[in-house]
Amino acid sequence: MIAVVDYGRGNLGSVEKAFGRVGIPAVVTQDARAVDEADAVVLPGDGAFHDAMANLERLGLLPALRRALDGTRPFLGICLGYQLLFSSSEEFGEGRGLDVIPGVVRRFPPGRKIPHMGWNSVEHAADLRLFGGIPAGAYFYFVHSYYPEPARPVRAAWCEYGVRFAAAVEHGRIHATQFHPEKSQRWGLRLLENFAAIVKDVR
Numbered sequence: 001m002i003a004v005v006d007y008g009r010g011n012l013g014s015v016e017k018a019f020g021r022v023g024i025p026a027v028v029t030q031d032a033r034a035v036d037e038a039d040a041v042v043l044p045g046d047g048a049f050h051d052a053m054a055n056l057e058r059l060g061l062l063p064a065l066r067r068a069l070d071g072t073r074p075f076l077g078i079c080l081g082y083q084l085l086f087s088s089s090e091e092f093g094e095g096r097g098l099d100v101i102p103g104v105v106r107r108f109p110p111g112r113k114i115p116h117m118g119w120n121s122v123e124h125a126a127d128l129r130l131f132g133g134i135p136a137g138a139y140f141y142f143v144h145s146y147y148p149e150p151a152r153p154v155r156a157a158w159c160e161y162g163v164r165f166a167a168a169v170e171h172g173r174i175h176a177t178q179f180h181p182e183k184s185q186r187w188g189l190r191l192l193e194n195f196a197a198i199v200k201d202v203r
Contacts, residue, residue: 002026003038005065007055015044018182022189024196032064040199041068043081046143049089049105052080069100069174074198077176079144085176086148101171102151112162115145124157128170131157132194138187140179147178
């Protein structure tokens with residue numbers, strides 16, 4: 001079972017349904033015990049970085065979330081749930097994240113329409129398990145005004161939007177995407193199938 005962490009941000013039902021379509025049960029939960037007992041954990045979301053961290057703390061979910069990020073179980077961060085893995089964000093003044101991946105979440109520079117909303121191609125070197133069977137340059141759906149900037153080299157897939165940024169990363173058993181796979185049709189579902197296969201491999 002996959003626990004989809006509910007901290008009041010994002011269309012969690014669409015994530016739950018997308019996993020159902022690829023044949024693995026998922027449950028949306030605010031229960032720390034359910035997060036601890038899950039085979040894998042998904043942290044989706046959209047909205048403000050600081051508000052998300054505050055909500056996770058208020059709901060008592062931060063300790064369970066940190067345990068889910070200890071490298072023993074598959075973990076998938078989506079959109080804001082990806083950004084929260086970084087050390088800090090410059091959104092509305094610097095705020096601290098979960099600090100699993102060293103780096104800063106930065107606002108897109110002037111010159112392009114913000115937020116970055118819609119379909120964009122993602123390049124990868126076939127070295128991320130999430131992208132098995134997905135061609136380099138496949139299109140995924142994005143909605144974001146900030147992007148993560150890792151402090152050191154990471155295994156990543158890349159997107160160009162005024163700057164080149166890490167659209168997805170793999171850090172041990174931690175996987176994360178800036179785009180929304182649950183809204184990305186064919187290749188998004190394939191990516192979730194790949195995550196489901198990762199989950200089944202470590203059961």
